[in-house]
Amino acid sequence: MAAGNRDIRLSGAEKQFGAANTFIVRLDDAEKHFGAVRALGGVDFHVGPGECVGLVGHNGAGKSTLMHMVAGTSTPDSGTIGVHGGIEENYSVSRAQQLGIRCVFQELSLCPNLSVAENTRINHASLSGFGWRRRAAELIAAKLDEIFPDHGISAWDIVGDLSIGRRQMVEVARAFTVTQDRLDLVILDEPTSSLDAHTAGQLLAFVRRFVAGGKSCILISHVLGEVLRNADRIVVMRDGKVVASDAAGAFDRDRLVTVMGGAEAREKIAAQAAAAKPGASPLRVRARPAGQTDGKDLVARAGEIIGLAGLAGHGQTDLLLRIFNAAARAKAGIEVTAPVALVAGDRQSDGIFPQWSIAQNIGIRSLARLRNGLLISPRCEAELADAWKKKIGIRTPDMNNNIFSLSGGNQQKALFARALGSDAEIVLMDDPMRGVDIGTKLEVYDLVREEAGRGRTFLWYTTETEELDNCDHIYVFKNGRIVANLTRDELTEEKIIQSSFGDAA
């Protein structure tokens, strides 16, 4: 019966695509909206057998949204998905798995409490019954040996004990293991981000072998050279659309960058920011990192958006916290002249009050204003919350619902509302966009620029270079010190990388 179904679908597909059998996966006119923001606007995308497709674009260009659709973790609002020539009506993760499509997600999806072999078992329903442990261990060990010779990982290591690089190796190797389901296409979303040059090379060499064997890969990477060297075809996305798709040989680095459109977008934002910028404005923050010996200061004036860049964990968060503390208690080396609010990056542990309502979570920074005598006035709290619900677009039927009733992006919006709704003239942002969908990001960028235009000061630590385009001034951090001080006009990704890795600037 199953074979019969497949035949029917095939003939349906023939009508739709013509020679559709030559594609492993094919999306036609796929659209996806997050609220008012369009993440994908009518994308046509396909992968044929035996090709490695490079997918590039700025963060927020729609790459991840598109890949979630290919992998079945998200469905398009409109448009069709076809796999192996058949239209998929109810496409899902398990369906994708059956059809031989796997995805290595950017955020790790291993269980830290389980061993490497046990994590392999999770992706293979057929690894069960007598002797499954041995089979799982052999399966993953063989694949690790094949992709990363001398990897030094035992199948019985608990994943939580492995370094982040080794975890990524396990995750990648697991995606390539095969039991009963077929394997035709593996999506690698930033697979080398935690790997060193040696292991990244091993992985990319394996990808070439895999593709040479008639299978397919989608390679997403911010390292353009990696894509140019390893992809057969490159698809460039911008603003939720595919703007170019051509053989890799037809691209070089400059053409890629031009097509990705970073320059234009940057000009647009620059123009907006320049227009909004007042002349010489009063000083808001002057701070020196604890380890700074050469007298460099971070200076922020009213109405400025200051970016803190550099590799993750090089003292940016520390400085933000020191500034935050200095606002309450004077500290040597830090001058703060206005009230401060902090938007935490790790909202689950540092941001939200899990058992409180959305309105309470927003009001906590403004209790003094919400008071009526000795008590908090529920009316004032509700007014503040409703005003920000409208302004920032928190999607909920009732602000008295528990904060957990919101999606992750909307939770983060509530935290922004908490900071922006307060009397704080200085807003510290500790990489607040981690794990937030693109729709929310774009809305918040606009809001931040608007608020800066009104004279608020933002200190914005971010790990995403694209976000720095919103900043007037960028300080690059390394080992707890400021190593470079760039204006927006000087800002390029290369400069930041150079400063982050250089000995001194």
Next chain:
Amino acid sequence: MDNGFKGSAARNEAARARLLRGLLPALSLALVLAAIAWLNPRAISYFGFSLMLNLAIPIALATIAQMFVIAGNELDLSIGTFVGFVGCVTATWLKDAPLIGVLILVGLIGIYALLGALIHMRNLPSIVVTLGMSFVWQGLAILVLPKPGGKAPDWLLAIMSFKPPFIPFPIIAALLIAAVVHFGLMRTSYGVILRGSGGNPAALRRAGWSLLKTKIVLFALAGLFGVLSGMALIGITTSADANIGNGYTLLAIAGVILGGGEFVGGRVSPIGAVIGALTLALAASPLLTFMHIPPDWQVAANGAILIIVLAARVLISRRER
């Protein structure tokens, strides 16, 4: 970045700390045993252990029940009154009308499964749901047995008073419970899925597993072991009382944590949990009686032992980091 040599050294270090932490439950049990042997050498005998570990079987079973709930990142505050209610049913229905009794007990496991489904589907905090249920069980227990009484079925009495040669029955039972649950949760392929649901639920869902099903299974297993615990308890005490299981809620949580489990992250150990339960059973009254601590102070002294062991664990895990 991650040069292989340094990486493996760090990993060995982590593995050593994990081993140490894994041995900690056994170590604390050995410590309590040594203290007892030192205070009263005659207690270390077949008869002594049978007496001292008298209540260890129901505690171990209740601890295992709690462990299944904790494995899924939830907490069951109703297990104590649940055990008490099961005890009341065992001492009345199960003896007088076995068929109805069995049906009720099976139904109770079903209710636990439904609680798991409810908690998952409505995304409710398990603490709130089970706290509410604890009053429901307590109330039902009082309805069934308004005053202490009832009688255990004869077959149950026979099982619980079984006297095997050489090794006391509670120890054999503990070994058996630990072995069965260890195999089921740590060795079978579905056990991996159950533990994974506590470790990284999002990853599990992405791999196509049903989190609703894992939660239902975990809660049903908790119900099953809660039922076994209540029956074992009545087999020992021979009659029931509506408040008989009330202390088990906290004992069970303490047993899981003492045995190396953690409240979140799916890190649990069935063998550790049983050892933790034995430690608690020994530290509860026998040790403290031998130390001539008056009964009024025993509860506080029991808490002190718990704090010491847990503090040692925190120190070891901190070194791990």
